[in-house]
Amino acid sequence: MASATDLPPIVGEVAIPAVKAARSRGGREGRTRLSAPLTGLLWLVVGIYALPLLWFILSSFKPGSELFSYPLSMFPREWTFQGFFDAWERVDFARYFLNTATVALVTTALTVFFSACTGYALAKYNNKGTRLFFVCILATTMLPTEVILNPTFTVIRDLGLYNSLAGIIVPSVLTATGVFMFRQFFLTVPDDLLHSARIDGASELAIFFRIMLPLSRPILFTLAIFSFQWRWNDYIWPLIVLNDPKSYTLQVALRSIVGAENIDWPVLLGASVISILPLVLVFAVFQKYVLNADVNAGLKD
Amino acid sequence: MANPTVSPMAAPEVLSPVPVRTKSQQRRRNRYVIAPLILIGINVVLFLVFFVWPGALGLIYSFTDYRGVGKLHFIGLANFQKLFADSTFYAALSRTFLYTVLSVPLVYVSSLGVAALLVSKAVRGRTAAKVVIFLPWLISPIVVGVIWKWMFGQDFGFVNFVISTLGGSPVQWSSNGNLALMVVIFAAAWGGTAFNMLLFIAALKNIPEALLEAAELDGANAWQRFRNVTLPGIAPTSFMVILLSTIHAMKEFAMIQALTNGGPGTENTLIVQYIYKTGFEQSKVGYASAASMVLMVVLLAIALIQLRFNRKKG
Numbered sequence: 001m002a003s004a005t006d007l008p009p010i011v012g013e014v015a016i017p018a019v020k021a022a023r024s025r026g027g028r029e030g031r032t033r034l035s036a037p038l039t040g041l042l043w044l045v046v047g048i049y050a051l052p053l054l055w056f057i058l059s060s061f062k063p064g065s066e067l068f069s070y071p072l073s074m075f076p077r078e079w080t081f082q083g084f085f086d087a088w089e090r091v092d093f094a095r096y097f098l099n100t101a102t103v104a105l106v107t108t109a110l111t112v113f114f115s116a117c118t119g120y121a122l123a124k125y126n127n128k129g130t131r132l133f134f135v136c137i138l139a140t141t142m143l144p145t146e147v148i149l150n151p152t153f154t155v156i157r158d159l160g161l162y163n164s165l166a167g168i169i170v171p172s173v174l175t176a177t178g179v180f181m182f183r184q185f186f187l188t189v190p191d192d193l194l195h196s197a198r199i200d201g202a203s204e205l206a207i208f209f210r211i212m213l214p215l216s217r218p219i220l221f222t223l224a225i226f227s228f229q230w231r232w233n234d235y236i237w238p239l240i241v242l243n244d245p246k247s248y249t250l251q252v253a254l255r256s257i258v259g260a261e262n263i264d265w266p267v268l269l270g271a272s273v274i275s276i277l278p279l280v281l282v283f284a285v286f287q288k289y290v291l292n293a294d295v296n297a298g299l300k301d
Numbered sequence: 302m303a304n305p306t307v308s309p310m311a312a313p314e315v316l317s318p319v320p321v322r323t324k325s326q327q328r329r330r331n332r333y334v335i336a337p338l339i340l341i342g343i344n345v346v347l348f349l350v351f352f353v354w355p356g357a358l359g360l361i362y363s364f365t366d367y368r369g370v371g372k373l374h375f376i377g378l379a380n381f382q383k384l385f386a387d388s389t390f391y392a393a394l395s396r397t398f399l400y401t402v403l404s405v406p407l408v409y410v411s412s413l414g415v416a417a418l419l420v421s422k423a424v425r426g427r428t429a430a431k432v433v434i435f436l437p438w439l440i441s442p443i444v445v446g447v448i449w450k451w452m453f454g455q456d457f458g459f460v461n462f463v464i465s466t467l468g469g470s471p472v473q474w475s476s477n478g479n480l481a482l483m484v485v486i487f488a489a490a491w492g493g494t495a496f497n498m499l500l501f502i503a504a505l506k507n508i509p510e511a512l513l514e515a516a517e518l519d520g521a522n523a524w525q526r527f528r529n530v531t532l533p534g535i536a537p538t539s540f541m542v543i544l545l546s547t548i549h550a551m552k553e554f555a556m557i558q559a560l561t562n563g564g565p566g567t568e569n570t571l572i573v574q575y576i577y578k579t580g581f582e583q584s585k586v587g588y589a590s591a592a593s594m595v596l597m598v599v600l601l602a603i604a605l606i607q608l609r610f611n612r613k614k615g
Binding site: 051052068072114120129142145151155159171229235254275276291 | 332336338341343344345352354359362414421424426433434438439444451456457462548551555558559562576581586593596597601
């Protein structure tokens with residue numbers, strides 16, 4: 001189960017493993033001794049984390065009668081896609097996918113762009129105004145929007161955004177984590193780069209768009225994936241803003257199945273698994289940006 | 302703000318020999334005032350419209366009997382008086398505290414523990430393990446709720462099946478308030494580990510190897526190395542994780558709605574759910590806003606206490 005990165009380099013780097021081995025005979029004995037138990041412990045933990053999801057997904061392939069018949073078995077005795085078909089028929093997935101994807105993509109694009117702008121301004125224009133706004137942004141992480149649920153609803157209604165996807169998108173664009181991630185990144189970019197661009201006669205906005213924004217590509221991707229996940233899974237704002245079932249997002253639609261008097265488990269299992277798939281696909285493609293994300297960049301000051 | 306860079310406002314002033322405002326100075330003013338204004342403009346507007354405005358409205362509502370439509374009638378402190386006499390409000394608030402106090406340490410320990418295993422060079426298959434443990438992060442709180450409802454089902458749940466296979470009698474998880482809360486806490490830890498784990502992995506990687514080796518040479522055992530080198534090294538991240546997961550726990554809504562819907566009865570109705578129910582389902586907007594103000598004060602107090610605590614330690 002060792003992954004590629006854990007294998008010792010074989011070609012062309014003969015000397016390096018030797019040095020490593022020598023070192024580990026010296027001060028690092030403990031590590032080699034601990035290797036097996038620690039690996040075992042990690043994979044036990046992995047098993048614990050995987051179990052609920054595995055059980056859930058495998059259950060979604062069981063026919064309705066098998067879901068509730070003792071003794072339960074891990075794997076379906078009879079594999080079926082009926083739950084998925086029923087879910088697809090009962091739940092208007094095409095519509096909910098489209099609504100959710102619209103919200104997630106548009107919000108993400110806006111969030112990434114405005115977070116980059118704001119983060120850059122906070123990092124490189126250090127004046128009273130930007131400092132004040134930085135404190136304001138900090139406050140939004142301490143005070144979640146949930147504490148102003150009712151008045152925000154009034155604001156959205158008064159702005160004419162009620163029951164529209166824009167009503168979910170616009171309030172979510174300002175994201176403290178996104179701003180912090182970019183601010184922290186731009187702090188690490190040397191000021192000399194800025195100065196020399198200025199001496200060369202570049203305008204401030206040109207410096208941002210042509211030099212700084214391209215430089216921040218890794219942060220950009222990371223935030224894009226995080227933001228997409230947040231918005232895809234958002235529940236409370238769509239619940240409040242959307243009234244017409246036709247404009248529901250996936251999560252609100254799912255919740256209406258869970259909230260039913262008698263839960264139709266085969267449909268719910270199928271629908272839930274279908275709802276997870278898009279994000280799993282996104283994650284599979286952009287996995288390295290997520291797992292190697294220095295999320296800390298946004299958090300330590 | 303720990304910004305070591307020289308303020309760009311100051312730099313050009315030093316260079317200009319004449320204190321008269323010239324054309325080029327005007328241009329510099331544009332540079333250092335107009336450019337940042339354009340860059341942060343939209344977010345400032347969003348902040349004013351979606352934080353400051355509703356915040357002010359909420360404060361005003363909390364002194365009225367507003368029901369979502371019609372004129373505002375000011376009723377002074379009546380909402381707050383009613384709130385502090387309302388046993389369901391107290392129940393929701395204290396249940397939220399209990400939930401927070403129990404779930405934050407579990408999230409902290411699980412994410413730090415997993416992160417420590419994942420950075421340990423002695424462990425095989427770290428990348429694959431990371432991917433698996435990260436999966437729950439992709440799942441929406443609604444589905445996390447559904448998954449754990451399914452795991453802890455009364456007659457057909459996996460957990461009860463294991464218990465009865467081992468010879469025990471099935472437990473009625475959702476009809477006992479404390480057991481239901483326990484399931485919620487497990488679900489929260491399961492869904493909340495991945496993000497915090499990333500924070501801890503980054504922090505752990507930042508601890509200089511030499512420091513740990515030096516401690517080892519000095520005869521420090523694993524626990525002593527963890528206690529005296531690792532823990533202080535990750536203190537800022539620990540602080541962030543505790544603060545963020547506390548706030549996250551205080552505003553838990555979606556997952557608990559799907560998992561228990563606040564039940565059994567209303568026993569596990571947490572504060573955001575209480576605000577949602579009173580404000581949107583019963584249209585007592587003024588009253589719900591008063592409850593929101595109390596929650597806001599509580600959250601601010603928590604944040605300030607933790608900030609103070611962190612500053613003292615650092």
